[in-house]
Amino acid sequence: MTERALIDDIRAASRLMVRELGFMDSTVAASDYPPSAVHTILEIGIRGPLTSGELGNFLRLEKSSVSRLVRKLIDCGELRETPDELDARSKLLSLTAKGRRTLEALHAYGRQQVRGALATLTEAEQQTVREGMMLYARALTQSRVEDGAETA
Numbered sequence: 001m002t003e004r005a006l007i008d009d010i011r012a013a014s015r016l017m018v019r020e021l022g023f024m025d026s027t028v029a030a031s032d033y034p035p036s037a038v039h040t041i042l043e044i045g046i047r048g049p050l051t052s053g054e055l056g057n058f059l060r061l062e063k064s065s066v067s068r069l070v071r072k073l074i075d076c077g078e079l080r081e082t083p084d085e086l087d088a089r090s091k092l093l094s095l096t097a098k099g100r101r102t103l104e105a106l107h108a109y110g111r112q113q114v115r116g117a118l119a120t121l122t123e124a125e126q127q128t129v130r131e132g133m134m135l136y137a138r139a140l141t142q143s144r145v146e147d148g149a150e151t152a
Helices: 003-020 035-047 052-059 063-075 097-118 123-151
Strands: 079-083 091-095
Touching: 035 052, 035 063, 035 079, 035 091, 035 097, 052 063, 052 091, 063 079, 091 097
Parallel strands: none
Antiparallel strands: 079 091
16 A cells, blocks of 8 residues: 555545544534534543643644633533632633533443444454554644644
């Protein structure tokens, strides 16, 4: 297989996964939220309280986008802001009780989606998918970081 064919196959698979996971829809994961809001709830739920800056870094979003996103999720009752005890100039974002319920629903939906896909594969294929996706995600991150270091 040529390098170009390999790259084109990976790109095609990536596009298909994005579509199958519902990221082309205006809302995702059986929620009323766009992908950026879903990822915000997931990251804060997994990582714990974050500042807007930290959230922006994890999601790779600009400050203004994060600010609008956070405001909407606060207004919807999913997030709350509290002063950072270590830095009075900063506010920490955390999930409200509603946000924790939304997080659990997102996890349940995502786990069921993956469970359904994995059910069509053998155990060995399941492990291949896991390892391949983890390697590819790590390589994408490493490539972005290295590209950033070259342009800095």
